[in-house]
Amino acid sequence: MVMRSAELETRREKAKQIAAGLKKRNIEGFYCQNKEEALKLVLDMVPDGASAGWGGSVTLKQIGLFDGLREKGCVLHDMDEAGGDPEKAREIYLQSVGDDYFFMSTNGITEDGELVNIDGQGSRLSRMIFGPRNVVIIAGINKISPDVQSAVKRIRNEVCPVLAVAGGRNTACSNLGRCGNCFTPDSMCCEFVITRKSRQNGRMKVILVGEELGY
């Protein structure tokens, strides 16, 4: 989706309000104008040599997070390095659960600040919920939806079809271009997680970026 400038401005204002409102959810909210500002904010937060993992995310690649972390000498736990070996992936996952930082985007965020996510195997969302000491979530303004219901609808009908085609997955949405409520082995819609608040003080941070990032 490419937004018109009026829509971009409206969403940027909403993103600022959402970031400010996250305090009631015990989540630290930040607003950055662009991905360069977001990258600087993140790299200033993370101490040199910290351990870090992440959940698969186009957004994180777009902001250049991984090169930045490497330059800081961080110890990285990247499940993609398992190369499809489930035992190796499990080993990296278990290391990552104990990391100082976990990075991800969110599939959606509501105007009231709820985080809306859908996972296939759940390795991303399990680490978001518990384990790593800090969770940093970075999302573009295209991820904003009015409420949970419309966020889920957007994810299943607009995001999943793109991800299914890109990942070569055999799902109904890869053929239909919208959700067909499939139960195929490749279905990405196994775990639905709505984050209402964080119980652990200072653990969760959300950085909203005034650009379109990811899907």
Ligand code: SF4
């Ligand atoms: S349920 Fe199946 S068809 Fe619907 S979005 Fe999820 S993976 Fe795609």
